Amino acid sequence: MKENYMVCNCKKVSYADIEDALHEHESFNSVLEAFEDVQKVTHCSTGCGGCHDKVLDIISELMMGPSAKA
Numbered sequence: 161m162k163e164n165y166m167v168c169n170c171k172k173v174s175y176a177d178i179e180d181a182l183h184e185h186e187s188f189n190s191v192l193e194a195f196e197d198v199q200k201v202t203h204c205s206t207g208c209g210g211c212h213d214k215v216l217d218i219i220s221e222l223m224m225g226p227s228a229k230a
Protein backbone atom coordinates (compact mmCIF):
# COMPACT_ATOMS: atom_id res chain seq x y z
CA MET A 161 0.00 0.00 0.00
CA LYS A 162 1.19 3.47 -0.86
CA GLU A 163 0.78 4.78 2.70
CA ASN A 164 3.08 2.13 4.11
CA TYR A 165 5.69 2.58 1.43
CA MET A 166 9.07 3.21 3.06
CA VAL A 167 10.44 6.36 1.48
CA CYS A 168 13.54 6.80 3.61
CA ASN A 169 15.14 3.56 4.64
CA CYS A 170 17.88 5.21 6.72
CA LYS A 171 15.44 6.96 9.02
CA LYS A 172 12.49 4.62 8.54
CA VAL A 173 10.17 7.29 7.23
CA SER A 174 7.10 6.11 5.35
CA TYR A 175 4.83 7.90 2.90
CA ALA A 176 2.28 8.25 5.71
CA ASP A 177 4.88 9.83 8.01
CA ILE A 178 5.59 12.49 5.39
CA GLU A 179 1.88 13.07 4.85
CA ASP A 180 1.34 13.47 8.61
CA ALA A 181 4.27 15.84 8.97
CA LEU A 182 2.98 17.92 6.09
CA HIS A 183 -0.50 18.13 7.56
CA GLU A 184 0.81 19.58 10.81
CA HIS A 185 1.26 22.77 8.85
CA GLU A 186 -1.45 24.64 7.05
CA SER A 187 0.47 26.18 4.22
CA PHE A 188 3.87 26.56 2.68
CA ASN A 189 5.25 29.00 0.18
CA SER A 190 7.23 26.39 -1.62
CA VAL A 191 7.94 22.70 -1.84
CA LEU A 192 11.45 23.32 -0.52
CA GLU A 193 10.11 25.07 2.54
CA ALA A 194 7.76 22.17 3.13
CA PHE A 195 10.63 19.76 2.64
CA GLU A 196 12.68 21.48 5.35
CA ASP A 197 9.81 21.24 7.75
CA VAL A 198 9.03 17.63 6.97
CA GLN A 199 12.71 16.91 7.42
CA LYS A 200 12.71 18.57 10.84
CA VAL A 201 9.76 16.46 11.94
CA THR A 202 10.68 13.10 10.43
CA HIS A 203 14.46 13.41 9.89
CA CYS A 204 13.97 11.93 6.46
CA SER A 205 16.84 12.46 4.04
CA THR A 206 19.37 13.11 6.82
CA GLY A 207 21.17 9.80 6.32
CA CYS A 208 22.54 8.76 2.94
CA GLY A 209 20.44 11.40 1.18
CA GLY A 210 19.41 8.91 -1.48
CA CYS A 211 15.73 9.49 -0.82
CA HIS A 212 15.92 13.25 -1.31
CA ASP A 213 14.25 13.32 -4.73
CA LYS A 214 11.63 10.81 -3.67
CA VAL A 215 10.73 12.92 -0.66
CA LEU A 216 10.51 16.06 -2.79
CA ASP A 217 8.32 14.25 -5.31
CA ILE A 218 5.96 13.07 -2.62
CA ILE A 219 5.71 16.50 -1.04
CA SER A 220 4.90 18.15 -4.35
CA GLU A 221 2.39 15.42 -5.08
CA LEU A 222 0.70 15.96 -1.71
CA MET A 223 0.76 19.74 -2.05
CA MET A 224 -0.34 20.08 -5.63
CA GLY A 225 -1.84 16.79 -6.65
CA PRO A 226 -0.33 14.03 -8.77
CA SER A 227 -0.74 15.88 -12.04
CA ALA A 228 1.24 18.94 -10.95
CA LYS A 229 4.73 17.52 -10.90
CA ALA A 230 7.30 20.10 -11.81
Ligand code: FES
Pocket residue numbers: 167168169170171204205206207208209210211212
Ligand atom coordinates in the same frame (compact mmCIF):
# COMPACT_ATOMS: atom_id res chain seq x y z
S1 FES B 1 17.16 6.64 2.46
FE1 FES B 1 16.69 8.56 3.32
S2 FES B 1 18.60 9.33 4.01
FE2 FES B 1 19.08 7.36 3.24
